[in-house]
Amino acid sequence: MNVLVINCGSSSLKYQLINADSEKALASGICERIGIDGKFKYKSNTGAKVEKEVTMETHETAIKMVLDALIDPENGVIKSLDEIGAVGHRVVHGGEKFAHSVVINDEVVKAIEECNDLAPLHNPANLIGINACKALMPNVPMVAVFDTAFHQTMPAKAYLYGLPSEYYDKYKIRRYGFHGTSHSFVSKRMAEFVGLDINNSKIIVCHLGNGASVSAVLNGKSIDTSMGLTPLEGLLMGTRSGDLDPAIIEFIANKEGKNISEIMTILNKESGVQGLSGGLSSDFRDLTTASEEGNVLATQALAVFSYRVAKYIGAYVAAMNGVDAIAFTAGIGENDDLVRAAVVSYLGYLGVTLDKENNSKRGDDILISTPDSKVKVAIIPTNEELAIARETVALI
Numbered sequence: 001m002n003v004l005v006i007n008c009g010s011s012s013l014k015y016q017l018i019n020a021d022s023e024k025a026l027a028s029g030i031c032e033r034i035g036i037d038g039k040f041k042y043k044s045n046t047g048a049k050v051e052k053e054v055t056m057e058t059h060e061t062a063i064k065m066v067l068d069a070l071i072d073p074e075n076g077v078i079k080s081l082d083e084i085g086a087v088g089h090r091v092v093h094g095g096e097k098f099a100h101s102v103v104i105n106d107e108v109v110k111a112i113e114e115c116n117d118l119a120p121l122h123n124p125a126n127l128i129g130i131n132a133c134k135a136l137m138p139n140v141p142m143v144a145v146f147d148t149a150f151h152q153t154m155p156a157k158a159y160l161y162g163l164p165s166e167y168y169d170k171y172k173i174r175r176y177g178f179h180g181t182s183h184s185f186v187s188k189r190m191a192e193f194v195g196l197d198i199n200n201s202k203i204i205v206c207h208l209g210n211g212a213s214v215s216a217v218l219n220g221k222s223i224d225t226s227m228g229l230t231p232l233e234g235l236l237m238g239t240r241s242g243d244l245d246p247a248i249i250e251f252i253a254n255k256e257g258k259n260i261s262e263i264m265t266i267l268n269k270e271s272g273v274q275g276l277s278g279g280l281s282s283d284f285r286d287l288t289t290a291s292e293e294g295n296v297l298a299t300q301a302l303a304v305f306s307y308r309v310a311k312y313i314g315a316y317v318a319a320m321n322g323v324d325a326i327a328f329t330a331g332i333g334e335n336d337d338l339v340r341a342a343v344v345s346y347l348g349y350l351g352v353t354l355d356k357e358n359n360s361k362r363g364d365d366i367l368i369s370t371p372d373s374k375v376k377v378a379i380i381p382t383n384e385e386l387a388i389a390r391e392t393v394a395l396i
């Protein structure tokens with residue numbers, strides 16, 4: 001069966017058609033600037049590539065364009081839409097309502113809508129994608145896969161904030177965590193890769209991309225993670241501040257005459273390694289080059305990033321009373337050997353030793369700890385689309 005995986009943002013839509021039997025992507029691409037002007041990108045596993053600037057007024061127009069490309073006689077990969085057996089949608093926030101993926105029906109749509117408050121930028125966009133697919137493929141079953149679901153196994157001591165309890169009661173303010181599909185996929189793969197029984201394992205997953213989070217996965221279940229009510233908490237990220245003293249918000253407001261919403265924009269879009277590097281870049285390749293050329297701010301930004309990852313690892317070793325394996329994944333985790341080496345340099349107390357040669361490699365799953373290392377450390381490429389396709393097939 002082929003599964004169309006859709007990841008819908010407010011003005012963009014990423015897609016992949018995955019053959020669930022071979023687990024290979026038949027085609028993938030992105031529609032950008034929807035509702036503004038429009039940029040369409042498509043690439044197939046047969047080597048076809050389409051890139052065009054074309055008006056996309058709505059997400060429905062964009063999805064129609066994707067479907068047309070998939071069945072196009074020249075560049076397509078299927079003969080008719082009947083060959084799409086199901087659609088899997090990434091949905092960012094499932095609140096406390098969704099601890100698992102679900103088949104989408106009217107009730108589910110309503111429940112996702114009820115989580116809009118918790119992710120006002122993301123959930124409404126995800127719903128637009130769901131409704132557009134429903135309009136174009138009314139008889140194809142659809143599944144919602146939530147970024148938050150995997151972390152619903154966290155105990156209250158990990159998800160409660162030190163706030164008046166009425167805020168949890170009234171508004172469900174708590175830690176939810178994100179990147180759950182990736183943390184779930186990578187922790188399972190890590191266990192397989194290093195020969196651990198997932199039901200008797202202590203794994204720390206470092207998902208280090210433009211957005212970044214760490215999770216503690218005990219016996220296959222997330223028991224803590226660094227992102228919170230929103231993806232702003234935790235690690236330093238590309239442009240997000242991660243953890244800081246909440247009093248800083250009032251301090252900046254008074255000094256700079258800014259309101260809360262302006263400060264939230266600064267914390268989400270102008271902070272992180274980009275902010276710390278004096279606005280140089282959020283991309284670790286640029287920062288590494290600048291650091292090698294002697295840029296002190298870039299060097300500092302990279303140092304703060306790795307130090308904070310190492311601190312979270314330390315916290316999760318404590319939370320699980322030990323660790324068997326540590327996985328690095330996502331753009332930085334999979335590609336940046338310097339960041340991995342810097343993080344691992346803090347882990348001597350765990351008996352971790354780095355295999356420098358393997359750490360410089362790229363590709364599939366790679367063990368980067370030496371054979372005598374007390375904790376296994378590995379690069380495990382994440383594949384959220386494949387994880388969504390698997391969940392979708394399992395449910396329908």
Ligand code: AMP
Nearest residue numbers: 209210211283284285330331332335336
């Ligand atoms: P993601 O959000 O997982 O797509 O990760 C994107 C980030 O990964 C980029 O902003 C870069 O900082 C980082 N990245 C991607 N490729 C490399 C690379 N070859 N070396 C270092 N960092 C990289």
